[in-house]
Amino acid sequence: MLRFHNTLTRKKEEFKPLISNEVKMYSCGPTVYNYAHIGNFRSFIFVDLLRRYLKYKGFKLNHVMNITDVDDKTIRDSLKDGKSLQEFTQHYTAEFLSDLKTLNVEIPEVMPKATDHIPEMVELIKTLKEKGNAYERNGTTYFSISSFKDYGKLANLDTENLKKNADGRLNSSDEYEKDDARDFALWKPWEESDGDVFWETDIGKGRPGWHIECSAMSTKYLGETFDIHTGGVDLVFPHHTNEIAQSECAHCKTFVNYWLHNEHLFVNGEKMSKSAGNFFTLRDLLEKGYSPMAIRYQFIASHYRQQLNFTEDALKQIPQTLQRFYDFIDKLESLSAGEENSNVSDLITVAKKGFEESMDDDLNISGALAAIFDFMREINKLMSENKIGKSNAKDVLHLMNEFNQVLGVFDHEKGEIAEEVEALIEQRQEARKNKDFAAADKIRDDLKEKGIILEDTKDGVKWKKIN
Ligand SMILES: [Zn+2]
Structure with a gap:
């Protein structure tokens, strides 16, 4: 209800x-x-x-x-x-x-x-x-x-x-x-x-x-x-x-x-004001190098009826949390065959129920996030034991995608840079085909500088963003 x-x-x-x-x-x-x-x-x-x-x-x-x-x-x-x-x-x-x-x-x-x-x-x-x-x-x-x-x-x-x-x-x-x-x-x-x-x-x-x-x-x-x-x-x-x-x-x-x-937002425990030097627009924070998704996550993760104390120290911790989501999704996407596991559908049911019961209760976000983190922990454990099959992984990804339709924080940045990265990967493959290894290596190094790591796997080139 x-x-x-x-x-x-x-x-x-x-x-x-x-x-x-x-x-x-x-x-x-x-x-x-x-x-x-x-x-x-x-x-x-x-x-x-x-x-x-x-x-x-x-x-x-x-x-x-x-x-x-x-x-x-x-x-x-x-x-x-x-x-x-x-x-x-x-x-x-x-x-x-x-x-x-x-x-x-x-x-x-x-x-x-x-x-x-x-x-x-x-x-x-x-x-x-x-x-x-x-x-x-x-x-x-x-x-x-x-x-x-x-x-x-x-x-x-x-x-x-x-x-x-x-x-x-x-x-x-x-x-x-x-x-x-x-x-x-x-x-x-x-x-x-x-x-x-x-x-x-x-x-x-x-x-x-x-x-x-x-x-x-x-x-x-x-x-x-x-x-x-x-x-x-x-x-x-x-x-x-x-x-x-x-x-x-x-x-x-x-x-x-x-x-x-x-409720109100406070910055470093004080009311935001230009004279106190704690007044930020979005572009101020982006110029300081914070990512939009980290800012979004900090706002979303505290309940709307609680006063939110915004601090840069807290904001600096958020990329680690987001990275847990990204790594989890990457792992599922690149999963090589493991045994299918009938327990996974039970875990999915429990996670979905936990998420919805919390959100139904006046958007209780802490409860909803806890349900997601518990679920990820269980699935990570099964993955490390090789007890998850490709079809399980697909179901888990589907659920994570549903959660993300509400939170909007998991894969936005990846999606935005994806097109650019995929195009460069293609150029690199082309260069290698033409035995122009210097050009291929340059593309790889340029991407690395932007925090994008390429991995050559048997299923093709995979990439991930590191912070
Ligand atoms: Zn009005």
């Missing part, structure tokens, strides 16, 4: 999608004003593990992740760069997608941009106004928090306290124009500092607030009620709290059935 911890109820609940074999899921995506940092990638890799496991369980997936390409930061920094908002955000969107690919993160089915959905946001704001949940002051349209009695249920907020705090925080003059200090902006009027970024609409010339974007786009692609909404814990309040308020007031329906939030 698949169960997830639901932030809304603070309990693990059995997962039952609205349509029995389909999952409709929304994840808050990046604001594209800079390169994403590793704290962001923790969220996106958690979502990747979730979507891969849902697919493994046989669900058809409709997964939406928005791109926030208009807000204070994108406007401010595009002006600073002297670029149009579109040109500026397109660049960072492309970089973001390229980073996802590097980390072997699957691209969601739909990735809508906020600026492509202004009419949908305006419609939603108009509905909220008609229903008495929103009001306008000096060009700004605000959501009226007192109009929604369930406000704050996701974050378990005491709304009276929230009101007092908000009143206490009042400092800028424009805050006083709101009916209630807690109210938040749905639509902001154009100001000179916005440059040429504005939309002329029925609710005025201006641009949308951030929260309305996710309510409008999730409804467009997933419907008024959908199954799963994800994000980092820092989004529970106010962002997700406000999404619920907007959507439930507009549609009079439950917005989302399961809310899944991943």
